[in-house]
Amino acid sequence: MKHKIGLIGCGTVGQGLLEILDKKAAALRERHGFEAKVVAISDKLKGSVLDPDGLDIKALLGVLGAGKTLDAYPGGKGPAAALDPLDMIEKTDAGIIAEMTYTDIKTGEPATSYIKKALRAGKHVVTSNKGPAALHYAELKKTAQAGGLQFRIEGTVMSGTPVFHLAEAGLAGNEIREVQGILNGTTNFILSKMELDDMDYGDALKLAQKLGYAEADPTADVEGFDAAGKVVILSNVLLGGAIAPADVKRQGISAITRDMVKAAKAEGFRYKLVGRAAKAGGAVEASVAPRKLPLTDPLAGVMGAQNALTFDTDLMGKVTIQGAGAGKIETGFSILSDLLAIDRAVSA
Amino acid sequence: MKHKIGLIGCGTVGQGLLEILDKKAAALRERHGFEAKVVAISDKLKGSVLDPDGLDIKALLGVLGAGKTLDAYPGGKGPAAALDPLDMIEKTDAGIIAEMTYTDIKTGEPATSYIKKALRAGKHVVTSNKGPAALHYAELKKTAQAGGLQFRIEGTVMSGTPVFHLAEAGLAGNEIREVQGILNGTTNFILSKMELDDMDYGDALKLAQKLGYAEADPTADVEGFDAAGKVVILSNVLLGGAIAPADVKRQGISAITRDMVKAAKAEGFRYKLVGRAAKAGGAVEASVAPRKLPLTDPLAGVMGAQNALTFDTDLMGKVTIQGAGAGKIETGFSILSDLLAIDRAVSA
Numbered sequence: 158m159k160h161k162i163g164l165i166g167c168g169t170v171g172q173g174l175l176e177i178l179d180k181k182a183a184a185l186r187e188r189h190g191f192e193a194k195v196v197a198i199s200d201k202l203k204g205s206v207l208d209p210d211g212l213d214i215k216a217l218l219g220v221l222g223a224g225k226t227l228d229a230y231p232g233g234k235g236p237a238a239a240l241d242p243l244d245m246i247e248k249t250d251a252g253i254i255a256e257m258t259y260t261d262i263k264t265g266e267p268a269t270s271y272i273k274k275a276l277r278a279g280k281h282v283v284t285s286n287k288g289p290a291a292l293h294y295a296e297l298k299k300t301a302q303a304g305g306l307q308f309r310i311e312g313t314v315m316s317g318t319p320v321f322h323l324a325e326a327g328l329a330g331n332e333i334r335e336v337q338g339i340l341n342g343t344t345n346f347i348l349s350k351m352e353l354d355d356m357d358y359g360d361a362l363k364l365a366q367k368l369g370y371a372e373a374d375p376t377a378d379v380e381g382f383d384a385a386g387k388v389v390i391l392s393n394v395l396l397g398g399a400i401a402p403a404d405v406k407r408q409g410i411s412a413i414t415r416d417m418v419k420a421a422k423a424e425g426f427r428y429k430l431v432g433r434a435a436k437a438g439g440a441v442e443a444s445v446a447p448r449k450l451p452l453t454d455p456l457a458g459v460m461g462a463q464n465a466l467t468f469d470t471d472l473m474g475k476v477t478i479q480g481a482g483a484g485k486i487e488t489g490f491s492i493l494s495d496l497l498a499i500d501r502a503v504s505a
Numbered sequence: 506m507k508h509k510i511g512l513i514g515c516g517t518v519g520q521g522l523l524e525i526l527d528k529k530a531a532a533l534r535e536r537h538g539f540e541a542k543v544v545a546i547s548d549k550l551k552g553s554v555l556d557p558d559g560l561d562i563k564a565l566l567g568v569l570g571a572g573k574t575l576d577a578y579p580g581g582k583g584p585a586a587a588l589d590p591l592d593m594i595e596k597t598d599a600g601i602i603a604e605m606t607y608t609d610i611k612t613g614e615p616a617t618s619y620i621k622k623a624l625r626a627g628k629h630v631v632t633s634n635k636g637p638a639a640l641h642y643a644e645l646k647k648t649a650q651a652g653g654l655q656f657r658i659e660g661t662v663m664s665g666t667p668v669f670h671l672a673e674a675g676l677a678g679n680e681i682r683e684v685q686g687i688l689n690g691t692t693n694f695i696l697s698k699m700e701l702d703d704m705d706y707g708d709a710l711k712l713a714q715k716l717g718y719a720e721a722d723p724t725a726d727v728e729g730f731d732a733a734g735k736v737v738i739l740s741n742v743l744l745g746g747a748i749a750p751a752d753v754k755r756q757g758i759s760a761i762t763r764d765m766v767k768a769a770k771a772e773g774f775r776y777k778l779v780g781r782a783a784k785a786g787g788a789v790e791a792s793v794a795p796r797k798l799p800l801t802d803p804l805a806g807v808m809g810a811q812n813a814l815t816f817d818t819d820l821m822g823k824v825t826i827q828g829a830g831a832g833k834i835e836t837g838f839s840i841l842s843d844l845l846a847i848d849r850a851v852s853a
Binding site for chain 2: 177181184185189311317318319322323325326327328329330331332452453455457458459460461472473474475476477478479480481486487489490493494497498501
């Protein structure tokens, strides 16, 4: 089917999506009958542009790739004169909004307001933003369902590695009793370096910062806040929980020493920062903590910046998926995978 | 939606499916709106029974669980007087046939004839049988599509671990360039024992036979024939190949010695029997062979009777799924997962 799509946020993820839509247009049409026109963009730093006939994706990539704002695109406006996302939602005839702004895990804003407005305007929404998914999933899903719409969030956990698609399709029919996973690539990279290259925590962190895996202030990663946000999403989407980030028992990796890593290795174990959510009575227990895993655990072999998630189910026992947890194209693909899911649902 | 289902073959897999349909009827109705009546069974050893109003699954499980034939069920016929599957297909008003007879990897028969007849009679078909999937997938899929029907085969490669659902939903939009996996639990169990318990190949094989993982004649497993059949299915379904079992370069594990396993371990490697299919020019290259994998390979950590498959894709890079490769409930679930996929497609 043909779809008109509006983008809110056109940073790394949005540009990853545009690259994919450009490079794979023919394959998507031939193999999936999927055709997408990008008809609107609103980005705080880049500006806005609207064209109900479809924007020229190659030209957009040229402008954005050169670091220019959208006033360098015919009909586009720079950030000073740009349409706000809320106005863009009103003005565009896009049937799907892809929300790809930065995560505010404390408030979920302004993304949550954008998503609500889009759903109320009768538009499907896909997002890679952890804020709305962690704080307001149930409400947003309910609003979507009431309008016969989809609200999809594949990119919020493990980028395009399809954890939600897996639960929704391949594992449907199972009760998911527990999930546990390696949900933060930065900490997994640091722990891997500490063991494989016999490094101190501080040196491994510095290397991660130098390589761009960790930020100058690494707190969100190394103290487990990022993983905790993802555990909340997994709890509320897959286990029927209704928890908030503050409900996650959280411990980071900054107290793990080289000696602890060595001692664990000598015993046949390996430290991993594990995010876990499990049904317990009528509630969900959620935690993020460093755990010594036996080397036979499917999560123990996950090295470097990779992510993985183990589903514990009633019929299939444990099923583990491992893949990229971040990346421009990988997160851009998460948006495409949700667009294709909407296409399958409305085409069937 | 409500579905009427006919079962051809009601051995381990069929009884696994019946147990799931019994235990999870309420959950499947409430969570997925899925209701299944089993209206026909034909099994070479158990006999046959038909009831368009739906058979009593608990009563069926009682009869079959006690080792009795279907003449012990009201209206049922024992094997001597039973309806042949081909006659059953004609007489039943089931809209879906679940084909769960034993694999004949040389001819694909009689299962292929059953599947053809069911598709021509306008019935969706799901199967866990490697024979028809390895030898006749393209033809059967084409027949299904011409009739607006589904032909689904999730259980043919890793039981209910959802490799085809993953490719079809979560990874859709990617080009799959290569798959490689641990596709045979018996050989993986033997290789794991040789390394972890320092056993000879012969002793590990005997243990596998004692525990029921290996058959009295272990050739199909240890010489790679079983894995080769699965590689053919993966090649033809996921990579657009058109190969036959004889096209797979095949080498088993019987020449792997304890010393080889030890030497590999000392170098940081681990032997695994790896099935692999890769696009090469316009064709597909397929092989089964023991390979020394570095311990950082996601397949290296897969121990015991578990299976795993790595997809190498253009957008997501490598994505690996690991889970059960066999089992009564697990393979029964593979059939359920395909029934649910048909339900989603026809309900949408």
